Amino acid sequence: MESSEKKPIIRVRGLCVSFGTKAILKGLDLDVQPGEVTGFVGGSGQGKSVLTRTILGLVKKQAGEIEVFGENIDRLSPLEHRVLERRWGVMFQGGALFSGLTVKQNIQAPMREYLSLSQSVMDELALLKIKLVGLDADAADKFPSELSGGMVKRAALARALALDPELVFLDEPTSGLDPIGAADFDELIATLRKTLGLTVFMVTHDLDSLYSICDTIAALADGKVIAAGPLSTMLASDHPWLRAYFHGRRSRAIVKPDFDFVGLGAPETAAS
Amino acid sequence: MSSSPSAEPDFSIERNGADIRIALSGAWTIAGSRALEKAAEALGAAGKGAANVAIDFAGVGRVDTAGAWLIDKARAQIAAAGAATEYQSLDADQTILLREAAFCEREPARVRKVNILLHILTQLGGWSVMIGGNVMTGVAFLGELAMAALRVTLNPSQMRPTSMVFHMEHFALRAVPIIVTINFLVGCIVTQQSIFQLRRFGASTYAIDLIGVLVLRELGVLLTSIMIAGRSGSAITAELGSMKMREEIDALRVMGMAPMDVLVLPRIMALVFSLPLLTFVGDIAALGGGMLTAYLYDGISAESFLVRLQDAIGLNTFLVGLIKSPFMALVIGMIACIEGFRVQGSAESLGRQVTIAVVNAIFMVIFVDGLFAVFFAGVHY
Structure with a gap:
């Protein structure tokens, strides 16, 4: 186990997915390191959910390789795939x-x-x-239709964590939550990651989440990962979409003092 | 870490007078399943009779929330037996984990005792109220539908012809193959049996009278209605039900569009127009089946079949079946829509409501057919 410490927990190489004639992912590469919270951003309709669903095996890919926990998911027998599925938890956007x-x-x-x-x-x-x-404990015996949107998210996370997985996929975990609830949720994910040694792969648009809990951010555009790395890399990027995303009107208020150096030129590396 | 992370959860005990040191080993994770539960039970019992119990985490491979919870539950049991407990060699993560997953006593859910007689009576009462409510909803729905129909009749621009034609395509046109097939087959079967029975009296040609009257008055409309109740009634309930589940009906309402006008009326009107057409097609198919069987079993040619048929039936025989069909359509459509609107949030309730809609619609079709039989007999039609 120790030797595989540096091996990415999810490794995607040259992934191509298309629906009909429309290509969604065109040769996408992605690494997710164990124990990290990876935030995945991209414009609507760029294929963030498609990538997640392809890794989970819900969408067929046309080309490329996907390794999860160091195993190529194409080479697994159905039984081995079931064993793999026990090791990850998934929280769908609508709760499901x-x-x-x-x-x-x-x-x-x-x-x-x-x-x-x-x-x-x-x-x-x-x-x-x-x-x-x-x-609350009295939510235990309620049916999903009796829960509020925020409670559905939390219940869905609880189900994703039922088997204490090593890897958790979260699809827009904080969307539809009020800012306090979203901050609580972020904190919750941070705590869980720390206590359970969880690796978190989350698709999110919540800039607060990206700033506060993500170790790595990967940005998707034109069917590829255009940038991956800590927040400072994102903020320093010249890609027009990333500039619009991280320096747009909505992000300005959020940028924390520590990151205020951004945009002025030479960014430090976040690791230092 | 001294033990392999995938080893079974286990522990060893060191006694030193009244002090006990419990060294945990292996992986205390939920993957251990039954083994984890057993180990935790044994752990809870291990501290019996000691004054001080220390639980040592040095040898533990991996702990998750389930493991932490069960370990802490065991510790709580030991503490409840009167021993002082403490954890040793916790690393930072395990400390947080044990804090997050700390055991706390939960009140077992109280089971209320109920008098069985009282229970039966309350159930019966609830049932009666529910049935009364169903009748009320039905009547209210009929009234609302009538008002909507009146509105549309007075103001034809509010009609939704596109929607209606769309539904007619699904309810009528696409049902033609199945309606033709089952009516044809039933026509064959009934004719064959009639010929066999009547042959004994040398009256096998009367089978044509029998099949003509039976098909046109009863069988054609009944079979077609039952088929449509199963086919289109279920579709309507499922459609409206899933729209209700996804708040689409609420969305219509807040946009100022009455679900009655937009969803219900086009469907019910489509059914009311479709069912007579299908009944006619079904009648012809059944008579065709009868004609074929009469030729095969009794050598009656198509010409003589038709001549005989013309003598046996009048226009009224044909109309009796046809008059009934719009009423059947109304019954099917109304039940399907009411049950569709009754769907609650869960997929289970959707399934239940569709079942109820189909069963009730078929029951009501047969019941209404019985009423018509009595009525037509009464007016000698």
Whole structure:
């Protein structure tokens, strides 16, 4: 294990995905390092969700290689793929909670499928996850249709964490949350990453999240990753889309004092 | 880390008088499943009778929230038995983890005792209220529909012909193959059985009278209605139900468009126009099946079949079936729409409502057919 410490947990090379004649991803390369929070940004319709869904195996790719946990997902047997799926958790944008099950049953669904735990322990663990994501215990027996938007997000995160995965995919985790709720959510993700050693791959548009919890940011445009690296790299980039994104009107108020050097010329490296 | 990260969760105990040191080893993660649960139970029992218990994390491979929770639960059990407990050799991450996943007592859900008789009575009462409510909704819906229809009749520019034609294509045109097939087959089957039974009296040509009357008065419209209840009724309920789930109906409402005008009326009108057409097609198909069977089993030629048929039936026989069909369409459409609007947030409720819609629609079709039979007998038509 120690030797693989530096190996990326997700490695994508030359990924091409197209729908019909429309090419979405054109030879995309991406590395996600273990233990990091990687934020993935890109304009609407650029294929952020397509990339996530391709890594998860929900969308077929035309060319390229995807390695997760050091294993090429094309070479895995269905059984091995199932083992792989236990090691990641996914939180979909709309939550994708099973509408016929309560929150508690939603969280227990993967436990029930993969593990043989007693009902009392599963109940305890479900309640623990519910507490961990900041929901009230009485949310446990509610159905998804009875939850508010923010609660759905939290419940979906709790389900993604049900099996204590090593890698978590979050699709727009803070969209639709109020700023306080979004900040709580960011903090939650930061805490979980620290305590569980989680690797987080998140698609987000929330500049606050990008500034506060992402170690690495990858930007997608024209079907490729145009820049990847810490925030300082993004801020220093000359790419017009990145300049518009990180120096636009909405970002100005957010740039923290530590990063105020940006735009003035020589940026320091964030690692120093 | 002294143990391999994937080893089973385990621990060893060192006793020193009243002091116990428990050294944890292996991976205390949820992947251990049953082994993790067993180890945690054993851990909780291990501290019995000690005054001081130290739980040592030095040998632990990996801990996750599930492991931390169960370890802390065991510690709480030991502490409850009267021992002083402490953790040793925690690293920074484990400290945070144990804090986040700290055990806390949860009140078990209280099960309320209920009198079984009272329970039955409340259920019965709830049922009665629900059925009463259903009748009320049905009547209210019919009234609303009538008002919408009146509005559209008085002001034809509010009609939505495009929507209606679209639905008619789906309800009528695309149903033609299946309607023709089942009516044809049932026509064949009924004719064949009639010929067999009537042959014993030497009256097998009366099978043509029988099939003519039976198909035109009852079977054609009944089969077609049941088929449409299953085919289009379910589609309407599912469509409206999923629109309701995704707040599309609320969106229509706040934009000032009445769901009744936009969604319900075009569908029900399409059904009301489609079902007579399909019934006619079904009638012809069934008679065609009868004609073929009569030729195959009794050698009756098409010409003599038609001559015989003309004597056996009148225009009224044909009209009885046709008059019924718009009412059947109304019943099917109304039930489908009401059940569609009743869908709640979950996928399960969508399935339930579609089932109810189809079952109720088929039941009501047969029931209404019975009422018509009594009515037509009463007026000697």
